[in-house]
Structure formats: C-alpha cells, structure tokens
Amino acid sequence: MKINIYLFIVTLIYFSQVNAQQEKPSPQNPSTQRQAELHNLLIQDCGSCHGMTMKGGLGPALTPDVLKSKPRKMIEVTIANGRAGTPMPPWNKILTSEEITWMVDTLYAGVKQQ
Amino acid sequence: MKLKLLVLLFVLPLSACNVLRGTGDLGVVIERATGSVQIIDSTKRVALSKVNGLGDLSHASIVYSRDERFAYVFGRDGGLTKVDILKSEIAKRIIQSGNSIGGAISQDGKLVSVSNYTPGGVNVFNAETLKLVESIPATYGKDNKQSKVVGLVDAPRQRFVFSLYDAGEIWMADFTSGKADITKFKNIGKNPYDGLITPDGRYYIAGLFGEDGLALLDLWHPEKGVKRILADYGRGSKKMPVYKMPHLEGWAMTEDYAFFPAVGRDEVLIMDRRSWKQVKKIAVHGQPVFVMARPDGRQVWVNYAYPKNDTVEVIDTESLTIIKTLKPGKAVLHMEFTPRGEQVWVSARDAGKVTVYDTATFEPLTTLPMQKPSGIFFTNRAHRIGL
Numbered sequence: 001m002k003i004n005i006y007l008f009i010v011t012l013i014y015f016s017q018v019n020a021q022q023e024k025p026s027p028q029n030p031s032t033q034r035q036a037e038l039h040n041l042l043i044q045d046c047g048s049c050h051g052m053t054m055k056g057g058l059g060p061a062l063t064p065d066v067l068k069s070k071p072r073k074m075i076e077v078t079i080a081n082g083r084a085g086t087p088m089p090p091w092n093k094i095l096t097s098e099e100i101t102w103m104v105d106t107l108y109a110g111v112k113q114q
Numbered sequence: 115m116k117l118k119l120l121v122l123l124f125v126l127p128l129s130a131c132n133v134l135r136g137t138g139d140l141g142v143v144i145e146r147a148t149g150s151v152q153i154i155d156s157t158k159r160v161a162l163s164k165v166n167g168l169g170d171l172s173h174a175s176i177v178y179s180r181d182e183r184f185a186y187v188f189g190r191d192g193g194l195t196k197v198d199i200l201k202s203e204i205a206k207r208i209i210q211s212g213n214s215i216g217g218a219i220s221q222d223g224k225l226v227s228v229s230n231y232t233p234g235g236v237n238v239f240n241a242e243t244l245k246l247v248e249s250i251p252a253t254y255g256k257d258n259k260q261s262k263v264v265g266l267v268d269a270p271r272q273r274f275v276f277s278l279y280d281a282g283e284i285w286m287a288d289f290t291s292g293k294a295d296i297t298k299f300k301n302i303g304k305n306p307y308d309g310l311i312t313p314d315g316r317y318y319i320a321g322l323f324g325e326d327g328l329a330l331l332d333l334w335h336p337e338k339g340v341k342r343i344l345a346d347y348g349r350g351s352k353k354m355p356v357y358k359m360p361h362l363e364g365w366a367m368t369e370d371y372a373f374f375p376a377v378g379r380d381e382v383l384i385m386d387r388r389s390w391k392q393v394k395k396i397a398v399h400g401q402p403v404f405v406m407a408r409p410d411g412r413q414v415w416v417n418y419a420y421p422k423n424d425t426v427e428v429i430d431t432e433s434l435t436i437i438k439t440l441k442p443g444k445a446v447l448h449m450e451f452t453p454r455g456e457q458v459w460v461s462a463r464d465a466g467k468v469t470v471y472d473t474a475t476f477e478p479l480t481t482l483p484m485q486k487p488s489g490i491f492f493t494n495r496a497h498r499i500g501l
C-alpha cells in the first residue's frame with residue numbers, strides 16, 4: 001500500500017514535470033557530441049557513486065539486470081528530482097528532459113565502457 | 115647539448131631499476147578509467163612509468179608502506195593491489211570484497227585495512243603478504259544488517275577508526291593484541307559519509323549527510339564518547355542538492371583555523387581549532403570538494419563539484435581572501451602538494467592531464483598527459499597519521 005502511494009506521488013510529480021516541460025519548444029535528441037559528453041558524465045560523475053561499471057557504490061547498482069524490475073519513470077523522476085533523504089541530487093537544472101531520457105535509455109541498455 | 119639532455123631524459127626513467135635511488139620524491143597518479151597508475155617524480159617533474167591491471171579505479175586511493183617503496187592501491191571493485199614503485203610492477207594483488215571505498219595502514223606499517231560497501235565491513239591484511247588477518251563485518255540493528263563503511267583512518271596505537279554509513283555509528287578497532295578489540299559508538303548521527311583524523315591523531319571527525327553537524331571523537335578520551343560540533347554545519351533547512359560529496363580527508367588545518375568545505379553551498383567554512391566553532395565563511399566559485407592547505411599553512415587550495423569543476427581557487431590564510439583563480443582544465447579532481455609545498459600537482463580528468471604549479475608564482479611549471487587522472491599521492495604520506 002505504501003509503495004502504491006509512493007508510486008502515485010512519483011507519477012504525479014513526473015507528469016507535472018512533463019507538463020511544465022511541454023510548454024517549452026522541444027529540442028531534438030542530444031547531438032552526437034552531447035551524447036559523448038553525457039556518456040562521460042554517466043561513467044565518470046554518476047560513476048563516482050554508482051561505480052564506473054554501474055555496479056553500485058554509495059548509490060545503488062544501475063545495471064540492466066537491476067533496472068529491469070524497476071519502473072522506468074521512477075528512474076527518470078529520480079534523476080530529474082533527486083531522492084530526498086539520500087545523497088542523490090536533482091539534475092533537472094543541469095540536464096534537459098531529453099538528456100535524462102537518453103541517460104535512462106543508456107542505463108537500461110547497459111552502459112558501454114569507453 | 116640539448117640533444118644529449120633529451121636522450122638522458124629518455125634513458126633515465128628506463129634505467130631506473132639499475133640505478134640506486136630513494137623514493138622520497140616519487141608519487142603515484144591514479145588513471146581511473148584504464149585501471150592503471152603512473153609513477154611520478156616531483157624533482158624532475160616527469161612521469162617515470164605506468165603500471166596496468168589494477169581494475170576499477172573510480173574513487174581509488176593509496177597508502178604507502180613505511181619504507182615508501184610500496185603503494186597499496188584500493189580500487190572500487192574490491193581490488194587491493196600492492197605496487198612496487200621502484201620496480202614499477204605489481205608485487206601482489208587480491209580481490210578482497212565486491213565493492214570497496216578506501217583503506218588505511220597501521221602505525222607500525224604491518225596491517226593494511228580496507229573499508230567495504232559490499233559486504234559492508236572492514237578487512238584487515240598483513241601488509242607484507244596481503245593475507246587476511248581479520249574480517250570485521252559492520253553488523254548493526256536487530257536483524258544484523260551490514261552497513262557500508264566509510265571514513266576509515268589509522269590512529270595511534272594500532273587503531274583503525276571508521277564510520278558506518280547506514281547504521282550511524284563510529285567504530286574503533288584496536289589491534290594492539292594482534293586481534294581486533296572493537297569499541298562501538300552508537301547514535302553518532304545520520305549517514306556519516308566520510309571521516310578524517312586531525313594530523314596529530316587525536317580527533318576523529320565524521321561528516322553527516324543525513325543531518326547537520328559533525329560527530330567528534332576525542333581519541334585521547336574515547337570514554338567520553340562522541341560529541342556533536344558545528345550544529346549548523348551541513349545542508350541546512352533548505353537541503354541544497356550536493357553534486358559531489360565533499361571530501362574530508364584533506365581538511366586544511368593551519369595553526370589557528372581549520373578550513374573545510376560547506377555541504378551543498380558555495381562556501382569554504384573556517385573554524386577555530388580550539389573552540390570547534392565556526393568563525394567565518396568565504397564565498398567561493400562552486401560547491402567545494404577538496405580544501406587543502408599548503409604544508410606551511412599560508413595558502414588553501416580549493417576545487418569544485420560538477421559542473422563548476424574546471425576551476426581552482428587559492429585562499430590566503432592571513433587575509434582570508436581569494437588571491438588567485440586558476441583553470442587547470444575540465445573536471446579537476448585532486449590536488450597534491452609536494453612535501454614542503456613549493457609545487458602542487460593538479461589532475462584534470464576530462465582534460466586528460468596533470469598540471470604542476472609553482473605555489474609562489476602560480477605559474478604552470480609543466481603539464482603531463484595522463485588518461486583520466488584522479489587522485490595524486492606523494493610518498494611522504496607514508497609518515498603522516500591518517501593518510
């Protein structure tokens with residue numbers, strides 16, 4: 001029951017975010033160069049807590065195996081808004097929603113090492 | 115003449131194993147993405163050689179044997195590697211856990227300990243052989259869950275002190291008898307994320323992520339327990355996001371003051387070392403990560419969290435003002451002073467280089483290409499408590 005309420009709230013937050021962002025002109029998928037920067041950010045900076053191989057550290061593991069049992073939207077919302085009570089910061093002031101989507105796609109597919 | 119010098123420069127490092135030499139001016143740079151380290155020479159300001167095969171080196175750190183010949187490299191993947199820096203080769207390597215975060219070496223140099231996330235606890239090894247001496251699971255609560263362990267340091271009298279992130283405890287393991295005699299300090303605060311020991315080995319301080327304030331343990335009087343200092347230190351009521359956890363290990367201490375990074379705010383805080391009270395704060399470029407004092411205490415160098423991590427600022431400890439701003443390149447991760455402080459070596463991960471600065475003139479003396487360099491460690495750490 002608790003989980004349901006949590007999911008409900010998370011979903012609400014997510015949709016309020018999406019609505020807010022739909023007002024803006026929607027940019028295209030990240031450029032190839034931006035993708036390279038995001039990939040570096042994922043491995044090096046996210047990797048500081050989640051491990052460069054995404055097998056976890058201070059933050060939880062984010063390998064495809066772990067992620068497949070988790071709702072995708074929850075991961076997107078967590079990256080955008082952070083998670084209260086943990087060191088996970090919100091990235092929505094630094095990354096666009098398209099960039100966050102790209103990040104999540106990459107995580108679910110498995111991050112290729114450079 | 116120039117050509118001769120060039121030839122000499124090339125030949126010297128290669129012949130290093132045939133020529134007698136000390137290691138006091140050597141150091142090691144972590145290349146985090148390639149699982150390699152480079153051995154550096156701060157007299158000639160060159161990289162001498164590279165050692166490969168050290169595993170996942172994200173958040174890797176190093177301690178040195180007391181003869182300054184061996185570097186113990188702690189990798190993220192639980193790898194513990196003993197590198198012979200004179201021979202430039204791996205002397206021994208083990209995988210001691212699934213996921214680790216740092217390590218320490220005992221006062222007598224005979225024990226090396228590693229703090230682990232998975233399974234949560236501390237493993238202690240014979241420094242010579244890397245054979246397991248004792249495994250200390252960080253169990254807590256009624257269900258005996260295991261906590262991630264952070265902020266592991268050595269303390270005088272064969273002690274290791276560390277913090278339990280999930281449990282909110284500080285443990286002191288005394289190896290005087292050869293086996294761990296453990297004292298636990300409970301309810302020290304929520305989510306200690308890193309710890310440091312003062313250079314004199316007396317005070318252990320844990321930073322708390324889950325609440326404001328710091329936990330202080332006086333190792334001269336452990337019977338007095340852990341007390342809270344700097345009640346306002348932390349993210350405050352607004353809970354500012356933190357893009358990189360500040361590191362406490364490099365806490366800069368001058369005679370009167372301790373300089374340390376604010377959490378989630380663009381400030382360096384200054385505390386009176388005697389009263390443990392905050393006396394001043396300095397507005398800086400971004401969220402500080404390392405706040406490091408030059409060995410003579412006259413300057414404090416600060417680097418910053420993403421996305422402001424291309425900058426280093428220098429604070430004058432007399433006027434308490436920023437006297438220099440440097441741009442060593444994208445993703446500055448670490449700064450290490452030579453033992454007497456005439457140079458500082460600065461790693462810029464995404465720029466792929468280490469820059470050596472003259473700390474009197476701030477001029478770059480040389481730049482060395484490295485692959486995703488992170489931590490820089492000079493051998494003089496071998497003789498400093500807590501490093």
